[in-house]
Amino acid sequence: MYYEKINQYNNLCCEIFDEEDFRLDKLNEECGVFGIYDRDNLDSARLTYYALYALQHRGQESAGIAVNNDGNFMYHKDMGLVPEVFNEEIINSLKGKLAIGHVRYSTTGASLRENAQPMVIRYKNGYMALAHNGNLVNASEVRGRLEEEGVIFQSSNDSEVILNLISRYRLASSNIEEAIKKMMDEIRGSYALVILTPRRLIGVRDPFGIRPLCIGKVENSYVLASETCALDAVGAKYVRDVQPGEIVLIDDKGLSSIQAKVTGQSRLCIFEHIYFARPDSYIDGASVYRARIEAGRRLAKDHPVDADLVIGVPDSGLTAAMGYSMESGIPYGVGLIKNRYIGRTFIQPEQAQREKGVKIKLNALKDAIDGKRVIMIDDSIVRGTTSRRIVQLLRDAGAKEVHMMVSSPPVKFPCYFGIDISSQSQLVASKHTVEEIRDMLGADSLGYLTVEGILEAPKGSKCGFCTACFRGDYPMEVPSEGTKYSCG
Structure with missing residues (x-):
């Protein structure tokens, strides 16, 4: 039984760290x-x-x-x-x-x-x-x-x-x-x-x-x-x-x-x-770093949780996690380690190697997680598959509780303006309630930032924002879903 559980854990790690799956469950510019x-x-x-x-x-x-x-x-x-x-x-x-x-x-x-x-x-x-x-x-x-x-x-x-x-x-x-x-x-x-x-x-x-x-x-x-x-x-x-x-x-x-x-x-x-954008950039007058800090702060106000540690999913979840920690007073720490050196020439593991638990993309820092009630911050949830596996990864590393907070509103609508986003049918938030998503992820709680909150996060911004992926309010007529375009 012991070795069976170890094998199950190793197989899970392999799934989590598969580069292609990780990419498909993210928004890509x-x-x-x-x-x-x-x-x-x-x-x-x-x-x-x-x-x-x-x-x-x-x-x-x-x-x-x-x-x-x-x-x-x-x-x-x-x-x-x-x-x-x-x-x-x-x-x-x-x-x-x-x-x-x-x-x-x-x-x-x-x-x-x-x-x-x-x-x-x-x-x-x-x-x-x-x-x-x-x-x-x-x-x-x-x-x-x-x-x-x-x-x-x-x-x-x-x-x-x-x-x-x-x-x-x-x-x-x-x-x-x-x-x-x-x-x-x-x-x-x-x-x-x-x-x-x-x-x-x-x-x-x-x-x-x-x-x-x-x-x-x-x-x-x-x-x-x-x-x-x-x-x-x-x-x-x-x-x-x-x-x-x-x-x-x-x-x-x-x-x-x-x-x-x-x-x-x-x-x-x-x-x-x-x-x-990179955190050190300014876009239309607003600091990206400050916007992500503010998003984390607003998450902490809207979704307070009694926990021991706040961590971010590398890389874009890290700054929002710092903001959550600042506002809540819960210590910020490193709980997930990302391999940043995977290029296009990376040789994918074969099935036999996958079964041995080859850890490629992401791994939990057990010493930081074990025995803790953890708040995990990520920038978005698209399909939800990667989020579910990361929640399980933290539990397997010894987390007593895993609370997931998202520094954006639920993504419900596809984008036609340069983001490789799944069709609406593949967006988990388009067909499930927050509670249903929480249950699917296996998290103890789940909180999203509101549309109003994310619009107020970029302090000093000199522009308005497109929120079509949250509300379906496209700034222009868009093609019917399923129409494919090769982007620039």
Whole structure:
């Protein structure tokens, strides 16, 4: 009997630490972008590499850099993490004053090299390159029309649709700004774009500001980035965020902008503050770290529990756990250890090794957990399978009680704007009550943050937020569920 229980525990550990299962039970952001107009001989490709390394959390599927050297474009992109795709020789070969970079997380079925970015094309007016964070909800419709008109696509992502629209409108327009404005009139969805043309670096943000994009400056050079942590990585000072619907143009004369489209309200994805962004970033004026601390504090006020220890699920649950501890006075501790070094080349364990309990992704710290009443903080619950296994892992490590607190409201609706989220039928909160979910997880109690609480957490924010995954209040018309789009 003893050895049978040990084997059951080892098998459970294997399930918990399976990387693919862990990924599927989390919300996954699509990508991160960066661009630089180098006026100071700073080595644009190398700085782009450092920035992409800082943005690696936004996408681990592929990475790429494109440079413009007096109108001559060169690029390198491939599947894998940033240090897997680039080495010293490659970086040294990418010479140019202007550069853009991209890290990508792809949806299932779109994990292909041809979908890696930046996308680079050559048309009548020269070269153009684009890196895109977001997702178009009418990509299929626009793509179909272009294909009927004879356009041939080399990839399955919607970023190529954007490039084709800009290049077509550029041939009929007197300047690139007008071409981009016409493109923005035709597409719907979320997008933060960095674009290379023969003379300019351009940044574009969708009219709702769903995806983040900010401006920085290092010496006399301007940079664009998905998050301020990328600015810090290259020694740039934050200037401001790109406004929703704004086109930012950077050239030898400096920075100028055009307000192309205005919706009257901004709808930044609230999960930037809950999960996606790095804690050291600022998004639209608000500190991600402070927002997560505040979310934890509000959880403690709304769901007080008599316990011995507060722990977070690495990594995005850690800061909220600190906030819960600060507000409740219950000690904060480390209870779960995460392996942070699993890259795309990781060799998955075979079944025989799984049965021996190969611990891959996550493990409990028994010395901290044993005999304790534990409050575990996580950022969200999607399907609930991983949460259930982590609760069991803590119990097997000796926890007397396990109380799960979630620093976001229940996720009930799918996202169409650049988050790889399950269909509504796979979202546990869409068909079960909180008490039913608690019972499924095997937790002693379960508490979620309210929508009102999460909206108040990003102190100092200069924008509104999209909460469609909680309330179904989409900022625009979305496709019927089941429609698949390959994201940028």
